[in-house]
Amino acid sequence: MNYSNDIVREVARRRTFGIISHPDAGKTTLTEKLLMFSGAIQLAGTVKARKSGRHATSDWMEIEKQRGISVASSVMQFEYRDHVVNLLDTPGHQDFSEDTYRVLTAVDSALMVIDAAKGVEEQTIKLLNVCRMRNTPIITFVNKMDRETRDPMELLDELESVLKIECAPVTWPIGMGKNFRGVYHLINDEILLFAAGNDRADQEFQVMKGIDNPELHKMFPDEMAQLKMEVELVQGASHPFDLERFLGGLQTPVFFGSAINNFGVREILNALLDWAPGPRERDATVRSVDPREEKFSGFVFKIQANMDPAHRDRIAFLRVCSGKFERGMKINHLRINRDVKVSNVVTFMASSREQVEEAYAGDIIGLPNHGNMQIGDSFSEGEALQFTGIPYFAPDFFRVARIRNPMKIKQLQKGLQQLGEEGAVQVFKPVNSSDLILGAVGALQFEVVASRLMNEYGVDAVFETASINCARWVTCDDKKIMTDFQNSSAGHQLAIDAAENLAYLATSAVNLRVTQERWPQIVFHETREHA
Numbered sequence: 459m460n461y462s463n464d465i466v467r468e469v470a471r472r473r474t475f476g477i478i479s480h481p482d483a484g485k486t487t488l489t490e491k492l493l494m495f496s497g498a499i500q501l502a503g504t505v506k507a508r509k510s511g512r513h514a515t516s517d518w519m520e521i522e523k524q525r526g527i528s529v530a531s532s533v534m535q536f537e538y539r540d541h542v543v544n545l546l547d548t549p550g551h552q553d554f555s556e557d558t559y560r561v562l563t564a565v566d567s568a569l570m571v572i573d574a575a576k577g578v579e580e581q582t583i584k585l586l587n588v589c590r591m592r593n594t595p596i597i598t599f600v601n602k603m604d605r606e607t608r609d610p611m612e613l614l615d616e617l618e619s620v621l622k623i624e625c626a627p628v629t630w631p632i633g634m635g636k637n638f639r640g641v642y643h644l645i646n647d648e649i650l651l652f653a654a655g656n657d658r659a660d661q662e663f664q665v666m667k668g669i670d671n672p673e674l675h676k677m678f679p680d681e682m683a684q685l686k687m688e689v690e691l692v693q694g695a696s697h698p699f700d701l702e703r704f705l706g707g708l709q710t711p712v713f714f715g716s717a718i719n720n721f722g723v724r725e726i727l728n729a730l731l732d733w734a735p736g737p738r739e740r741d742a743t744v745r746s747v748d749p750r751e752e753k754f755s756g757f758v759f760k761i762q763a764n765m766d767p768a769h770r771d772r773i774a775f776l777r778v779c780s781g782k783f784e785r786g787m788k789i790n791h792l793r794i795n796r797d798v799k800v801s802n803v804v805t806f807m808a809s810s811r812e813q814v815e816e817a818y819a820g821d822i823i824g825l826p827n828h829g830n831m832q833i834g835d836s837f838s839e840g841e842a843l844q845f846t847g848i849p850y851f852a853p854d855f856f857r858v859a860r861i862r863n864p865m866k867i868k869q870l871q872k873g874l875q876q877l878g879e880e881g882a883v884q885v886f887k888p889v890n891s892s893d894l895i896l897g898a899v900g901a902l903q904f905e906v907v908a909s910r911l912m913n914e915y916g917v918d919a920v921f922e923t924a925s926i927n928c929a930r931w932v933t934c935d936d937k938k939i940m941t942d943f944q945n946s947s948a949g950h951q952l953a954i955d956a957a958e959n960l961a962y963l964a965t966s967a968v969n970l971r972v973t974q975e976r977w978p979q980i981v982f983h984e985t986r987e988h989a
């Protein structure tokens with residue numbers, strides 16, 4: 459197929475990625491440093507200020523302000539080395555929501571940040587598993603080497619055994635904590651000397667060539683002897699970097715550094731531009747779509763409400779999958795088969811909104827949503843392309859929604875339906891009761907939903923604990939077996955979700971296992987696709 463040069467060039471220079479890490483590993487600090495390299499922000503503290511709740515330019519959701527955390531993800535676009543980088547932010551709080559997971563379906567690669575003193579943590583594992591669903595290539599940054607850390611060899615071991623991903627160290631630390639001297643670049647045979655950093659983006663660290671450089675051995679006799687020994691060991695025991703294995707999601711290049719000192723950050727940004735993939739083909743129900751195709755297409759992966767409380771607007775975040783988007787163009791909203799003229803599109807430069815003139819595959823655009831867009835919705839210039847792979851995740855937390863004022867039941871139902879469409883929470887209706895069960899992957903989602911029900915729908919809802927441990931969507935090829943299942947005692951635990959799918963609400967892990975064993979032909983799914 460012949461593609462236009464303009465689009466081919468723009469697609470090739472796009473990199474769209476997200477940072478995955480456990481809270482406190484250094485994601486915010488690193489984001490800030492990455493933005494500084496591009497000149498997107500002049501001084502450190504901008505991203506941080508948002509995190510700590512001192513919002514200057516934008517009003518975030520009420521709860522976000524109260525808690526001083528970022529409930530909603532946002533998108534930061536910046537240019538570096540003639541590339542356009544889209545960094546998709548994910549909430550750092552441990553009560554994170556499905557948004558966090560779903561944002562990862564819109565990226566082409568991920569940067570995994572590990573705290574060198576703590577190693578692999580719970581959230582890292584969860585997020586990595588989501589990346590694995592699409593074999594997303596992952597670059598690893600082991601942060602905080604200026605502190606007392608765990609043994610780097612042991613850390614690599616842990617990454618490999620817990621996350622089940624091959625590690626290819628690209629840089630290797632020389633000492634740690636007070637004795638942190640820098641990193642050795644195994645591929646370039648160069649040593650980058652550590653100096654406590656400041657907030658300048660253009661800060662240069664001294665580079666010295668060669669692990670056998672006599673000058674280095676004179677400067678740090680003990681550390682260099684130790685380094686030589688370690689590097690021999692590492693080269694013997696670990697894998698050399700292999701681009702194909704990285705692109706297949708099988709191997710992760712590992713870098714060591716200190717985000718707060720801006721040390722080792724440029725190296726990961728370069729790896730992102732040089733090694734990480736640009737936009738790739740995306741699967742739709744009818745065919746896969748090449749990002750260089752002339753015609754525009756994309757899908758909504760996130761809906762964010764009330765970024766501007768004065769307007770009560772909702773913004774649908776759309777990832778462009780192909781073609782060129784131009785402001786004012788008409789695009790077709792596949793699910794409701796309606797053409798929409800989009801003149802009011804936005805992109806997000808840190809926290810300020812700017813008008814988009816054009817966008818290409820890999821870019822994220824924000825469409826004003828007047829209530830008819832849902833997560834997973836596809837848009838195109840007319841062809842019926844429904845993109846796949848935008849999942850709903852089985853919730854881990856459950857509540858029964860009740861209202862104090864029974865007259866407001868209609869508002870409650872309407873509110874929950876809309877919040878459900880936005881992906882703020884999942885709503886299940888048990889087959890044999892009139893309860894409304896809410897499910898979330900992070901408990902904080904309930905607080906967000908309660909506060910939004912109050913502010914936007916005037917409903918004072920209480921959420922009571924539900925004796926549900928987990929949910930699984932159920933399907934079966936054999937209709938008769940499905941009917942038997944529905945009519946069995948296990949059938950009492952079935953519920954219908956917002957998209958009319960059947961889900962089994964298990965009271966405990968044991969209950970789920972027993973039911974699965976009893977009904978081997980029924981498939982219990984941990985995720986489901988957009989309806």
Ligand code: GDP
Nearest residue numbers: 481482483484485486487550602605716717718
């Ligand atoms: P997030 O929760 O992952 O976004 O983590 P932050 O970026 O907020 O960092 C958590 C804490 O670790 C903050 O107090 C940072 O100042 C600190 N921190 C981040 N990077 C480094 C580093 O390289 N060295 C040290 N010593 N502290 C760091």
